[in-house]
Amino acid sequence: MTDARPRTHELVLRHIEGELSSGRLKLGAKLPAERALAGQLGVSRPSIREAIRVLEAMGVIRTSVGSGPDAGAVVVADPAAGITSAFRLHLASSHLPMFDVVQTRLLLEAWSVREAAAQQDEGQLAIAADLLDQMDDRAMSAADFHLLDAEFHVSLARATGNEVVAAIMTSLRGAIHHYVLGAVPALPDWAATARRLRRQHRAILAAIDSGDGELAATLVVRHIEGFYREAAVSTAAADPAQSPPSA
Amino acid sequence: MTDARPRTHELVLRHIEGELSSGRLKLGAKLPAERALAGQLGVSRPSIREAIRVLEAMGVIRTSVGSGPDAGAVVVADPAAGITSAFRLHLASSHLPMFDVVQTRLLLEAWSVREAAAQQDEGQLAIAADLLDQMDDRAMSAADFHLLDAEFHVSLARATGNEVVAAIMTSLRGAIHHYVLGAVPALPDWAATARRLRRQHRAILAAIDSGDGELAATLVVRHIEGFYREAAVSTAAADPAQSPPSA
């Protein structure tokens, strides 16, 4: 009761959310042009644009200039986009501890490989295997390696069939990606680390393929904990300022 | 290389994220006024505002009108806000299945109560107990009951000390809150359901207090699965259109 003054762009957001909820706006559909929407809702174009910016940040729509069927604001489905931004921003401002992110990855990935082992989604597991093959390229840069690494872990989450878990996993990996990359130069021997990661990935996937979820969970936890311990220790040694002693 | 044209509001976002990351913008600090920021960065005020809308949606800042120390855009830390919106929007547009949300809750809550039982955070557990006391009020509406219910479950997540898990749990509950409320009228006997939920809550908290994480996990899974099964069945009976037979 104390604040019954919704801002204009919130009205626009509510309207579009209603359109999505009712099914009048489907995946791939195009929103009315900004000027047209402004006319329909009786608000100004800047208010429309503020709402569109939010929806874009949430991974609900994508905008592009020009004309034609692909131009304008179209509905997409990228749940990970918004969550990634949220995690990244709050990590950047130190409102979320890195330890908690790693711990969350541990519990989600352990669950994922158990579930993936039970489900045996051949399609996703084949994708995961293909990613591992690509990662065997010795000439690959650490940045490219980690992108594929992230994709591999996400593909395991996808093999559970749970899109929410997959989205969260994607977001956690995306949010900490720059941190992981920053840790690489500090590693004592990146080539050796990469060899170990490749070996561990193969073992995890083999355990899933054989249906041994418990083994896969044990291996994936060891895999993640091992890398972060190494990265944290190396980073701390190279630049103590990056790992504050706060609780 | 193909698209090297960042939009103006993205430049602003990157700038503010840099300020947060470097520590120049701390929690509780106030951003420069929109007009001043526009002048500093050499962009227009609408571009500043679009960036601020995104940050606000992500739970990074809060804006308020007027003058004084509390007015303007101040840095807050509400990681759950952005994630909640993302989940809610993608649920609204049916891009995320409700089943996956419930399954994710199951795995997160089972982990949380195990961890909470191991940690024995007396402060958070006292808060959880207090919430249960409040929920004993028989005159309470279903809406208020479910708000406290959500707070109870989140308090268990908070008792693990993991802010990321707590934020995700808050977001999942927030995103499905309207769905849960919508299911209540279809329940055969809300009073009986509420009694059962109260009893189960007490049992879960007791198991955590006694340090029996496994028992707590079993109970919380049964608790959540039971409610959703009942809600889904009732909703389907009352309005079959709401639960499509899609896989």
Place this chain on the structure above:
DNA sequence: GCAGGGTATGTGGTCAGACCACAGGAGGGA
């Protein structure tokens, strides 16, 4: 009749300037 290129059109992206409502603080009057 057909192919090519130039142009018309509609789109998001950006800007400048203005006015409003609001909240706090400074100043003057009782």
Place this chain on the structure above:
DNA sequence: TCCCTCCTGTGGTCTGACCACATACCCTGC
């Protein structure tokens, strides 16, 4: 000394305009 009023700075909103871009159309030349 206290209270009230006005001033000032803030976000919120709107209008109107121009730009860059990508498609779709039409006109020209063959």
